[in-house]
Amino acid sequence: MNYFFHLLILINIYAILALSLNLLVGYTGLLSIAHAAFYGIGAYVATLVMIKLGIAFLPAMLLGILIAMLLSLLIALASLRFRGDYFVLASLGFQVIVYSLLHNWISLTRGPYGIPGIPKPSLFGYEIGSLVSFFVFSLIIALIVLTILYRLMISPFGRVLQAIRDDELATLTLGKHVASFKMKSFVVASGLAAAAGALYATYVTYIDPTSFNLDESILMLSMAIIGGTGNVRGPLMGAVLLILLPEVLRFLAIPDTVAPQVRLIIYGLLLILMMRFRPQGIAGTYQFE
Secondary structure (H helix, E strand, C coil): CHHHHHHHHHHHHHHHHHHHHHHHHHHHCCCCCCHHHHHHHHHHHHHHHHHHHCCCHHHHHHHHHHHHHHHHHHHHHHHCCCCCHHHHHHHHHHHHHHHHHHHHCHHHHCHHHCEECCCCCEECCEECCCHHHHHHHHHHHHHHHHHHHHHHHHCHHHHHHHHHHHCHHHHHHCCCCHHHHHHHHHHHHHHHHHHHHHHHHHHHCEECHHHHCHHHHHHHHHHHHHHCCCCCHHHHHHHHHHHHHHHHHHHHCCCCCCHHHHHHHHHHHHHHHHHHHCCCCCCCCCCCC
């Protein structure tokens, strides 16, 4: 039963990541592979202020969200002038920079040694320590994120993002400030990824840079694309599928030394098959060209 709740908690965390990335990929048409960087920023900021300053979880998470949003704003100002493949390369550069900082700034992040002993979150004096209580807590946060994104997606703001995705030039001719809308989308998605990072850090109580590397960004992108983009159903389905898939592989008795590589091969194969035969993903509405 504990294992079952563990999987549900991971699904909640990655659902937040896939949904927030969908705001960029499926609604704005920005293919970013730096989502794990903001995920890591949220995790490390929340962890450091909780351990070093003794701040409670919710203020620590909000601080992580704020810092991630400020950094994403700076990155957006520099990179949103790029389009297509150039924006992908810019996001890749930011992902590599953040990972390198987390790995090499040992005096602050402890680098490859990681940070152990992260305290569990507590609300009103009650520590959320059991798996069941943490599942409920993570589900509440995931539902809040889902509600926020759903309201954004059906709002005029969301419709402008879809217009930018479908025809940026036509959106410009209608008098919309395309760069501003892209920037807001990037900032919101980055802040929500940071929230997932803070939640993850307090769940596992130990973090190191390998949890926020390029492979993680590719995993999040795979969830969004395989599940489908352009609505809220697709990313949720992608998160469930790709969290449960490695557990299915356990029954194949694949050696632990090659299991991560096999998993990445399967993710890549699924992406190729989806792009070839179902560009909108399993349950998505937006088709990649």
